[in-house]
Amino acid sequence: MAVKEGFVEVTGGKVWYRMHEGKQENTPVIVLHGGPGSSHYSMQGLRVLSEQRTVIFYDQLGCGNSDRPDDDALWRLDRFTDELAIVREALNLEKVHILGHSWGTTLAAAYLLSGASGVESVIFSSPCLSAPKWAEDQERNRKLLPEDVQKILRECEISGRTDSEEYKEATKEFNRHFVCRLDPLPDILIEGASYRGANVYQTMWGPSEFYVTGNLKEFDCTRDLRNITVPSLYTCGRYDEATPETTRYYSNLTPGSSLHVFENSAHMPFLEETEEYLKVISGFLQEND
Numbered sequence: 398m399a400v401k402e403g404f405v406e407v408t409g410g411k412v413w414y415r416m417h418e419g420k421q422e423n424t425p426v427i428v429l430h431g432g433p434g435s436s437h438y439s440m441q442g443l444r445v446l447s448e449q450r451t452v453i454f455y456d457q458l459g460c461g462n463s464d465r466p467d468d469d470a471l472w473r474l475d476r477f478t479d480e481l482a483i484v485r486e487a488l489n490l491e492k493v494h495i496l497g498h499s500w501g502t503t504l505a506a507a508y509l510l511s512g513a514s515g516v517e518s519v520i521f522s523s524p525c526l527s528a529p530k531w532a533e534d535q536e537r538n539r540k541l542l543p544e545d546v547q548k549i550l551r552e553c554e555i556s557g558r559t560d561s562e563e564y565k566e567a568t569k570e571f572n573r574h575f576v577c578r579l580d581p582l583p584d585i586l587i588e589g590a591s592y593r594g595a596n597v598y599q600t601m602w603g604p605s606e607f608y609v610t611g612n613l614k615e616f617d618c619t620r621d622l623r624n625i626t627v628p629s630l631y632t633c634g635r636y637d638e639a640t641p642e643t644t645r646y647y648s649n650l651t652p653g654s655s656l657h658v659f660e661n662s663a664h665m666p667f668l669e670e671t672e673e674y675l676k677v678i679s680g681f682l683q684e685n686d
Contacts, residue, residue: 398417398418398419398447399417399418400415400416400417400418401415401416401418402414402415402416404463405455405483405484405487405488406483407458407479407480407483407484408458408471408476408479408480408483409458409464409466409468409471409476410458410463410464410465410466411463411464412455412456412457412458412463412464412480412484413455413456413461413462413463414453414454414455414456414484414488415437415453415454415455416451416452416453416454416488417444417447417451417452417453417454418447418451419446419447419448419449419450419451419452420449420450420451421451423449423450423451423682423683423686424450424492424493424494424517424682424685424686425450425451425452425453425490425492425493425494426446426450426451426452426453426493426494426495426496426682427453427455427481427484427485427490427493427494427495427496428440428443428452428453428454428455428496428497428498428501429457429481429495429496429497429498429501429502429504429505430454430456430457430461430498430500430501431498431499431500431501431523432457432460432499432500432501432593432594432597432598432601432602433457433459433472433477433500433594433597433598433601433602433613434457434459434460434593434594434595434596434597434598434601435460435499435500435589435592435593435594435598436456436457436460436461436462436589436592436593436594437454437455437456437461438461438585438588438589438592439585439586439589439665439667439668440454440498440667441454441585442585442667442668442671443496443667443675443678445675446675446678446679446682449679449682449683450494450682450686453488453490455484456592457477457480457597458471458476458477458480459471459472459594459596459597460592460593460594460597461592461594462592465594465596467596469596469600472596472597472600472601472612473601473612474503474504474507474601474612474613474616475507477504477507478504478507478508478511481504481508482508482513485515490515491515492515492516492517493515493516493517494516494517494518494519494520494682494685495508495509495516495518495519495520496519496520496522496678497519497520497521497522497524498522498523498667499522499523499524499525499639499664500525500601500602501522502521502522502523502524502525502526503524503525503526503613503616503618505519505521506521506524506526506618506621506622506625507618509625509627510618510621510624510625516627517627517628517685517686518627518628518629518630518681518682518685519625519627519628519629519630520629520630520632520678520681521629521630521631521632521644521647522632522633522666522667523632523633523634523637523638523639523644523664523665523666524631524633524639524644524647525639526617526618526619526622526647527616527617527618527619527643528609528613528614528615528616528617529614529615529617530617530619530643530646531609531638531639531643532607532609532614534638534639534640534643535575535606535607535608535638536607538571538574538575538607538638538640539571539607541574542570542571542574543570546567546570546571549563549564549566549567550564550567550568550571550607550608553567554608559604559605559608560604564604564605568605568606571605571606571607572606574636574663575606575636575637575638575663575664576606576638576663576664576665577663577664577665577668577669578636578661578662578663578669579668579669583668585668586665586668598611599611600612601613606638607638619646619647619650622647622650622651623650623651623652625651625652625654626652626653628653628654628681628684628685629648629651629653629654629655630654630655630656630657630677630678630681631644631645631647631648631651631654631655631656631657632644632656632657632658632659632666632674632677632678633658633659633664633666634658634659634661634662634663634664634665634666634669634670635658635659635660635661635662636662636663637662637663637664638663638664639664641658644656644658655681657677659673659674659677662674
C-alpha cells in the first residue's frame with residue numbers, strides 16, 4: 398500500500414504527516430496523538446488499520462518531525478484545533494473518522510464542539526475531557542504508590558524541584574502502574590522519548606501526568622458532551638490513569654456512545670494489548686463507515 402509523507406503549513410510553522418493509503422471506499426481515520434507534545438511515534442502500529450482504510454498520522458506542531466518554534470504563545474488549545482482543520486483541508490479529508498488518544502481526546506472533543514463537519518465518528522481512547530477530574534483521579538492513584546514515593550513527589554512539588562532526578566525517578570514508579578505496565582518497556586516507547594516536545598507539555602499540562610499546572614488546568618467539556626452526536630467509542634485500560642469510572646462517566650454523558658475497557662492495560666492498550674485494541678477499533682470503524 399502506498400505511503401505518502403509531507404508537510405502542511407500551519408500557524409507557527411510546518412507539521413509533518415504520513416498517510417498510509419487503504420481502501421478508498423472506506424472513510425479514512427486520522428490519529429491525534431497524546432501529550433501535549435508526545436508525537437505519533439508510539440502509535441505508529443495503528444498503520445495496520447490501512448488494510449481497511451487510509452490512516453493518517455501527523456505530529457502536532459512542537460514535537461516529532463514537525464517544526465519546534467520557540468514561542469510559548471503557540472501552545473494553546475484553539476491553535477491546535479485550527480491546526481487539525483488546516484491539516485484536514487490540505488489533505489482533502491472531506492469525511493473522516495477521528496481517533497484521539499489521551500490529550501488527543503481533549504483536542505478531538507474541542508474540535509467537534511467547535512462545529513467541525515464531515516466527522517463520521519470519534520474514538521476517545523484513554524480520554525482526558527476534564528483536567529480537574531483528571532487531577533482528582535491522579536490524586537487517588539498516587540495514594541496507591543509506596544509511601545516513600547508519595548513523599549518524594551509531595552516534597553518536590555512543594556519545594557519546586559519537579560525538574561530534579563529524584564522527582565523523575567518517582568514519576569517512573571507512577572508510570573509503571575498507570576501509564577504502561579509492560580516490563581521491560583517496549584523499544585518504541587524508549588525511542589519515542591526523543592520525539593517529545595517538552596516545552597509544549599510543560600506549558601499546556603505541567604511537570605508530570607499527575608501534577609497539572611499548565612494552561613489546560615481548567616479545561617472541562619463535560620457539560621457539552623451531550624452535543625456530540627456522531628457515533629462515539631470510549632476506551633481505556635483497567636489500570637489506566639484515565640480511569641474506567643471516569644471514562645464511563647464521559648460515555649454516559651455522550652448520546653449513544655459505547656465503552657470498552659481493556660482488562661490487561663494501563664494507559665497504552667495499543668501497546669499493552671495490541672491485538673485486542675486493533676480488533677475493537679477496527680470493528681467500530683467498520684460499523685460506522
